[in-house]
Ligand SMILES: Nc1ncnc2c1ncn2[C@@H]1O[C@H](COP(=O)(O)OP(=O)(O)O)[C@@H](O)[C@H]1O
């Protein structure tokens with residue numbers, strides 16, 4: 001039987017990603033779907049209505065599955081956007097680009113009635129607005145809207161620390177300021193994986209020592225943690241609102257409001273690493289099966 005359905009894939013290889021790739025390719029093959037693996041849009045050339053990866057016309061594939069957070073480039077994102085104008089992609093460019101921006105994500109989530117940290121965005125000329133905000137909020141967090149790994153997040157404890165920070169922010173030639181109310185929480189979060197509207201798994205992350213950020217890159221650690229229905233529904237709704245087929249939703253419990261809030265939706269949530277699998281995080285096969293189902297359905301002929 002000939003394989004008449006063909007997809008392209010670009011998935012990270014580190015931290016066990018190479019094994020995940022092989023499993024996905026095998027499971028797709030069992031459904032007569034061929035995978036052209038490791039297509040790096042960064043190396044592609046666009047020419048007259050086609051995007052070429054060597055001699056392969058990437059735009060003639062039935063779908064492209066893009067899943068590599070670590071090796072993204074501006075050029076790759078630019079071709080991602082172009083490619084998705086002509087073939088389906090997972091995640092869609094629009095949904096992915098949305099989740100790459102913290103303000104746009106919070107804006108959309110709040111618009112859909114999903115709780116987030118209170119936030120404000122203002123033009124950089126409007127430093128006076130920030131002054132007003134800190135009076136109102138007591139503590140806030142300055143966030144680069146396109147950051148990751150907790151990098152660049154700055155806790156502003158009072159007006160004096162805002163006054164100290166302003167000259168630095170002004171020097172950075174930013175277009176705008178995005179700040180969130182500092183949420184009182186227990187320095188742990190829930191990372192909830194969702195594929196195609198279905199709950200895959202949940203684990204927890206705990207900030208290191210006195211740090212208030214749970215990111216692993218900020219010294220945080222992963223621990224086994226179960227989600228309740230409230231958390232699961234919040235995560236599923238957040239993925240639906242942002243339009244991601246695959247999402248990892250970061251949720252914390254606001255001790256003052258006594259409710260769960262969404263901090264961000266990650267469009268390329270990592271599979272469990274070999275070390276995390278040893279800890280008992282055993283969701284990889286379930287996630288792979290849901291992704292294979294999703295691809296199969298999206299390219300049904
Ligand atoms: N408004 C907030 N109040 C308190 N802690 C926060 C707030 N926003 C983020 N954090 C902490 O900082 C971490 C990183 O923030 P996040 O918005 O997820 O950015 P990143 O993309 O860098 O991970 C979160 O995991 C959480 O521990």
Ligand SMILES: [Mg+2]
Pocket residue numbers: 149150215250263264
């Ligand atoms: Mg985060």
